[in-house]
Amino acid sequence: MTATLTQHAEGVRSPAEIRRSRVLAIVYLVLAVLVLVAFGFGSEGSATFVLSRPGDAIQVGSPTIPGSGLAFVVSAVLAFLGARQWMAGFGSRTNLVLAIGLGLVAFSFLAWAADGASFSLVGLLQEAMKRAVPITFGAVSGLLCERTGIINIGIEGMLLAGAFTGAIVGSTLGAAAGMIGAALVGGLLAVLLAVLTVKYRVDQIIAGVVINIFVLGLTSFYTSQFLVENPALNNAPIMRAFGIPILSDIPLIGPVLFDQNIFVYGMYVLVGVTSFALFRTKWGLRTRAVGEKPRAADTVGIHVFRMKYLNVIMGGLVAGFGGAYFTIGSVGRFDENMTAGRGFIGLAAMIFGRWHPVGAISAALVFGLADSLQVKLGILDTPIPSEFLAMAPYLVTIVVVAGLVGRSRPPSDYTAYVKE
Amino acid sequence: MKLELKGITKRFPGVVANDHVDLEIETGEILCLLGENGAGKSTLMNILYGLYSADEGEILIDGEVQHFAGPGDAIAAGIGMVHQHFMLVPVFTVAENVVLGVEPTTTGGVLDINEAREDVRQISNQYNLAVDPDAVIEDLPVGIQQRVEIIKVLFRDAEILVFDEPTAVLTPQEVDEFFKIIDKLKDDGKGIIFITHKLKEVLEVADRIAVLRRGAVVGSADPATATESGLAEMMVGRPVDLKVDKSEADPKDVVLSVKNLTVTNLFGGTAVDDVSFEVRRNEIVGIAGVQGNGQTELVEALTGLREIAAGTVIIKGEDHTNSTPRQIHDSGVAHVPEDRQRSGLVLGFSLTENFVLDSYYQKPFSDGIKMDWKRSRSEAERLIEEFDVRTPSSEIPASNLSGGNQQKVIVAREFGRQVDLVIASQPTRGIDVGSIEFIHERIIEERDAGAAVLIVSTELDEVMALSDRILVMFDGKVVAETKPSETTNTELGLYMAGAS
Numbered sequence: 001m002t003a004t005l006t007q008h009a010e011g012v013r014s015p016a017e018i019r020r021s022r023v024l025a026i027v028y029l030v031l032a033v034l035v036l037v038a039f040g041f042g043s044e045g046s047a048t049f050v051l052s053r054p055g056d057a058i059q060v061g062s063p064t065i066p067g068s069g070l071a072f073v074v075s076a077v078l079a080f081l082g083a084r085q086w087m088a089g090f091g092s093r094t095n096l097v098l099a100i101g102l103g104l105v106a107f108s109f110l111a112w113a114a115d116g117a118s119f120s121l122v123g124l125l126q127e128a129m130k131r132a133v134p135i136t137f138g139a140v141s142g143l144l145c146e147r148t149g150i151i152n153i154g155i156e157g158m159l160l161a162g163a164f165t166g167a168i169v170g171s172t173l174g175a176a177a178g179m180i181g182a183a184l185v186g187g188l189l190a191v192l193l194a195v196l197t198v199k200y201r202v203d204q205i206i207a208g209v210v211i212n213i214f215v216l217g218l219t220s221f222y223t224s225q226f227l228v229e230n231p232a233l234n235n236a237p238i239m240r241a242f243g244i245p246i247l248s249d250i251p252l253i254g255p256v257l258f259d260q261n262i263f264v265y266g267m268y269v270l271v272g273v274t275s276f277a278l279f280r281t282k283w284g285l286r287t288r289a290v291g292e293k294p295r296a297a298d299t300v301g302i303h304v305f306r307m308k309y310l311n312v313i314m315g316g317l318v319a320g321f322g323g324a325y326f327t328i329g330s331v332g333r334f335d336e337n338m339t340a341g342r343g344f345i346g347l348a349a350m351i352f353g354r355w356h357p358v359g360a361i362s363a364a365l366v367f368g369l370a371d372s373l374q375v376k377l378g379i380l381d382t383p384i385p386s387e388f389l390a391m392a393p394y395l396v397t398i399v400v401v402a403g404l405v406g407r408s409r410p411p412s413d414y415t416a417y418v419k420e
Numbered sequence: 421m422k423l424e425l426k427g428i429t430k431r432f433p434g435v436v437a438n439d440h441v442d443l444e445i446e447t448g449e450i451l452c453l454l455g456e457n458g459a460g461k462s463t464l465m466n467i468l469y470g471l472y473s474a475d476e477g478e479i480l481i482d483g484e485v486q487h488f489a490g491p492g493d494a495i496a497a498g499i500g501m502v503h504q505h506f507m508l509v510p511v512f513t514v515a516e517n518v519v520l521g522v523e524p525t526t527t528g529g530v531l532d533i534n535e536a537r538e539d540v541r542q543i544s545n546q547y548n549l550a551v552d553p554d555a556v557i558e559d560l561p562v563g564i565q566q567r568v569e570i571i572k573v574l575f576r577d578a579e580i581l582v583f584d585e586p587t588a589v590l591t592p593q594e595v596d597e598f599f600k601i602i603d604k605l606k607d608d609g610k611g612i613i614f615i616t617h618k619l620k621e622v623l624e625v626a627d628r629i630a631v632l633r634r635g636a637v638v639g640s641a642d643p644a645t646a647t648e649s650g651l652a653e654m655m656v657g658r659p660v661d662l663k664v665d666k667s668e669a670d671p672k673d674v675v676l677s678v679k680n681l682t683v684t685n686l687f688g689g690t691a692v693d694d695v696s697f698e699v700r701r702n703e704i705v706g707i708a709g710v711q712g713n714g715q716t717e718l719v720e721a722l723t724g725l726r727e728i729a730a731g732t733v734i735i736k737g738e739d740h741t742n743s744t745p746r747q748i749h750d751s752g753v754a755h756v757p758e759d760r761q762r763s764g765l766v767l768g769f770s771l772t773e774n775f776v777l778d779s780y781y782q783k784p785f786s787d788g789i790k791m792d793w794k795r796s797r798s799e800a801e802r803l804i805e806e807f808d809v810r811t812p813s814s815e816i817p818a819s820n821l822s823g824g825n826q827q828k829v830i831v832a833r834e835f836g837r838q839v840d841l842v843i844a845s846q847p848t849r850g851i852d853v854g855s856i857e858f859i860h861e862r863i864i865e866e867r868d869a870g871a872a873v874l875i876v877s878t879e880l881d882e883v884m885a886l887s888d889r890i891l892v893m894f895d896g897k898v899v900a901e902t903k904p905s906e907t908t909n910t911e912l913g914l915y916m917a918g919a920s
Binding site: 282 | 490491492509511531572576
C-alpha cells in the first residue's frame with residue numbers, strides 16, 4: 001500500500017474518526033448533565049481539600065470548595081468540550097482532552113462526596129501512586145513482550161507468583177532476597193511462556209492463560225495447605241517509605257512523588273530506563289524490528305528467536321518484581337488471588353498507553369487513582385454502596401478498553417515466526 | 421570476487437526445488453536468472469543467502485567453500501539481497517532500516533542515529549539514489565523503498581547483489597530508472613544476479629542468461645543472439661504463444677454501472693476517490709495501476725466485502741450499493757479475488773468443499789439441513805475435468821495444489837455457473853505460463869458468451885492483452901481511459917505514475 005492511501009490530509013477526518021468523535025461528544029454531554037444534576041444540585045455545603053500532611057515542613061492551606069459551584073463550572077466545561085468534539089474534534093490531543101475531562105468529573109465527584117467534610121487530597125494521590133505500581137510493572141512487562149511480538153496474557157500469573165515468592169523468601173531471607181526471588185520466579189514463568197510460544201508455537205493467549213491458571217492454583221493450594229499452618233513463613237518485612245531529601249519537601253508534589261517506598265521509586269526508574277532503551281539504543285531498535293517485521297530482522301542477521309526469548313524473560317523479571325509489591329511493598333503477607341486482576345488491568349494500561357512506557361505509567365495512574373478513590377471514599381460517608389466503589393478500577397478498565405481511547409495500532413506482528 | 425554454486429540440490433517434501441544447479445558470477449557483470457514461477461529461482465537464492473541450507477552441493481567464493489548458517493554469514497561474505505517483498509520495517513525511518521543489524525553506536529549500545537543518517541546520505545550521493553534518511557518507510561512509494569533496500573545492501577559492503585523479481589512492483593518508468601541504477605552498480609564493480617520471468621527485461625540488461633526449469637538449469641543464452649520466443653520456449657519447455665487471440669469486442673447493454681464511488685481504507689484514508697465507470701456485456705474492461713492505488717478496495721466494494729462510503733453500484737439495473745456479498749453473488753457476479761490463498765480458497769478444505777463454497781446452501785448440494793456430498797463430489801469432478809485442474813483426486817486439500825491449479829479451482833467455481841458479470845483481480849499472479857494461457861482463454865470465453873468482464877491487474881502486459889478498454893487508477897482515482905490499440909506501455913506507465 002502506498003503512502004498516499006494510508007495517510008490522509010491534516011484536518012480531514014475519516015468516517016471512523018467522525019463516528020468516534022460523535023460517541024465521545026455524547027459521552028461529554030451525558031457527563032455534563034450528570035455532574036449538573038447529581039453534584040450541582042446534590043451538594044449543599046463545601047468540601048475542604050487537605051493538601052499537606054500535619055508533619056510536613058511546608059504547610060499549604062486547605063482550600064474549601066463549594067460543591068455545587070464547582071459542579072456548575074465543570075458541567076459547563078464538559079458541555080463545551082462535547083460541542084467542540086462534535087464539531088471539530090481534538091485530533092491527536094483527543095485522549096489528553098478526554099483525560100482532563102474525566103479528571104474534572106472525578107474532582108467534582110470528590111467535592112460532592114466530601115460535602116461538608118474535609119478530605120485529604122494528598123492522601124488520595126499518595127495512595128494512587130502506590131496502587132499504580134503493580135499496574136505499571138504489569139504494563140511494562142506486557143509491552144516488553146509485545147514489542148517483540150509476543151502477547152503476554154500471563155502477567156496476572158507472574159504478578160501473583162511474584163507476590164507469593166516475595167512473601168515466603170522475604171519472610172525467611174529478608175526483603176532484598178524476597179524481591180530478587182520474586183523477579184526470578186517471574187522470569188522463570190516467562191521462560192515457560194517463551195518456550196511455548198516461540199519454540200512450540202502454542203497460541204499466545206492459551207499459553208498465557210495456562211500460566212495464570214497454573215499460578216493461581218499452585219499459590220492458592222500452598223497458601224491454604226502450608227502458609228496457614230506456618231504463619232512465620234507468611235510474615236515478610238514491609239518496605240517503608242523514605243523521603244528523598246529536598247524533593248520531598250515540595251508542597252503536595254513532595255509527599256505524593258518523593259516520600260514513597262522503593263517500589264514506587266523502582267517504577268520511575270523502570271519507566272525511564274525502558275523508554276530510553278526501547279527508542280534510543282541498538283537493543284531497542286532490534287526489539288522493535290523483531291516485533292514489527294521479524295523476517296526483515298532475520299534477513300539482516302538479527303537472531304529473531306534470541307531477541308524474543310530475551311525480551312519475554314525480561315518482561316517476566318519485571319512482572320515478578322512488580323508482584324512483590326503486593327507483599328513486601330504493601331501488606332507483608334500473601335493472600336489467595338491477592339492480585340485480583342491487576343495484571344489484566346496492566347494490559348489495559350499498556351494498550352491505553354499505546355505500548356510506550358510513559359503512556360503506560362500515565363494510564364496506570366488513572367487506574368491507580370480509581371483504585372485509591374474507592375479506598376478513601378469508603379471512609380467518607382457517601383450514599384454510594386461500598387460494593388459499587390470497589391468496582392471503580394474495573395469499571396474504568398471496561399470504559400477504556402471498550403474503545404473510548406480509539407483504535408490503537410499494536411506495534412507487532414503476533415504470529416509465531418517460522419524460520420524457513 | 422567470483423561466486424560459484426556447485427551442484428546445489430534442495431528437496432522439499434514431494435518436490436525437488438533445486439536439482440544439481442551450477443552457476444557462477446563475477447563482479448562487474450549482470451547475470452539474469454530466468455524461470456517461471458515455481459522453477460526454483462527463489463529457493464536457490466535463499467540458499468545462497470543462508471536462509472535455507474542446501475541438501476547437497478557447495479557455495480564457493482574465490483575458490484573457497486563457504487558455510488552460511490544464516491543471512492549474517494552471507495552478508496559478511498559480501499552477498500546482498502533485495503527481496504521480492506521488501507524486508508523493511510514500515511514504521512522505521514530510512515536510516516533506521518539501513519543500519520538495522522549493524523548499527524553505529526556510541527558508548528553502551530546507544531544508537532548513533534546521526535552517524536546512520538550521514539552514512540545513508542553518503543551512499544545515496546555516491547550511487548545517485550536520492551532518498552531522505554528521515555522519511556518513514558510506509559510513507560514512501562515502492563520505487564523509493566526499493567532504493568532503500570539497495571542502500572541497505574551497499575551499506576553492508578556487498579560485492580554481489582541479488583535482486584529477486586525487482587521489477588514486479590514498479591511502473592515502466594521506475595523500471596527504466598532501476599536499470600540505470602544496476603548499470604551504475606555494475607560499472608562500479610559490483611556483480612548483479614537479476615531474477616525474473618520477464619523476457620524483455622532480460623534481453624535489455626543481461627550480460628549472461630541462465631534459464632531454470634523445474635529446479636534445474638536447462639540452458640544459458642547470450643543476450644546478443646537470444647530471442648524472446650526462444651527464451652520462452654526454454655523456460656516453459658515447449659513453444660508458447662505469447663499473444664492472446666481474441667476477436668473485436670462488441671459491447672452491448674450496461675451490466676455494471678459505478679457512480680461516484682468513494683471507499684475508505686482500513687486506516688480511515690480515502691482509498692477509492694469518486695470513481696465512475698461502466699462495464700457492458702461482451703466487453704472486457706481492464707484496470708491498470710501500480711499496486712496500492714485503490715484497486716483492492718474498489719474490487720472489495722463492488723463485491724460487497726467493504727463498506728461503500730459514498731456513491732452507487734448498479735448491477736443489471738438493480739442498486740447493489742452495500743449489498744451483502746451473497747446478494748451480489750446471487751445476482752450473477754463471479755469474483756476471482758486478488759489473493760487466492762487468503763480469500764479465494766479455504767486451504768484446509770478439500771477441492772469438493774472449495775467448489776461448493778459459494779453454493780453449498782442451495783439445491784442441489786443441500787436440502788436446507790444437510791449436505792449432499794455425493795452430488796457435490798460429482799460436480800467437483802465435472803469442474804476438475806472441464807477446467808483441467810491437475811489433481812490426484814477431488815478430496816485432497818486445496819493447499820496441496822500448485823498455485824496455477826489453485827487458481828484454476830477458483831476460476832472453475834466462479835465460472836462454472838451462468839454469470840453476467842466477472843470481476844477478476846490479479847487473475848494470473850504468480851502462476852505458470854500454461855495456467856496463464858488457460859485462464860486468459862476462459863476469461864475471453866466468458867466475454868464471448870455475453871458476460872461483462874472487469875479485470876484488475878498490475879501486470880501491464882496482461883491488461884494490454886486482455887482488455888477491450890483500459891482504465892488507469894492512480895491514488896484512488898481513475899486518471900485515464902483508453903484502448904489497447906490507441907496506447908502504449910510507456911503512455912500507460914506515465915498515467916500509472918500519476919502524470920496526466
